Amino acid sequence: EIVLTQSPATLSLSPGERATLSCRASQSVNDYLAWYQQKPGQAPRLLIYNASNRATGIPARFSGSGSGTDFTLTISSLEPEDFAVYYCQQRGQWPLTFGGGTKVEIK
């Protein structure tokens, strides 16, 4: 099973600041990596697929990078609606696995 480790667990930032979230895989997943955003009481929403491709309707301030075992989600300038929990997910092999999540909270 591929283990995904996300860091930090919590990120305290102010609106307008840049957020950098990390996801590290225990073995290579090539670029089979997705990022999700989840707000309380809501289903997860796909932000990024194939490590760096924005999903439909996702603002350009969200970007993904990386390949192999190290991945990054960057939010260039935080908007109030971006404060949420973010999960990475690998789709390279079964079982599918998620990281433990990074909570982006208002400082």
Place this chain on the structure above:
Amino acid sequence: EVQLLESGGGLVQPGGSLRLSCAASGFTFRNYAMIWVRQAPVKGLEWVSTILEGGRDTYYADSVKGRFTISRDNSKNFLYLDMNSLRAEDTAVYHCATYQQRLPFDYWGQGTLVTVSS
């Protein structure tokens, strides 16, 4: 508009059984793999099971293998999860979702709560 609506959750005793259903609409259901993902209270996301388009190929998390069965009815646009020998640790909100390994056709239902408790 793509819609996924789960049902069938509720309170069940340890060792009991439950069937979850997911009604799909707004897309050609038979053309897409489907997954179940669960989220225990104040916990992260855990993949549970996947069924490919035709229904013959299925995959399970080790934590549910041998106890849960995923199936689909492509004529009725329904996805199912039969859960047996339920344990307290199965308590979670269960979401159904579309799945594509490399493409962004990614839709989730709001989930149905399963509580396993005596």
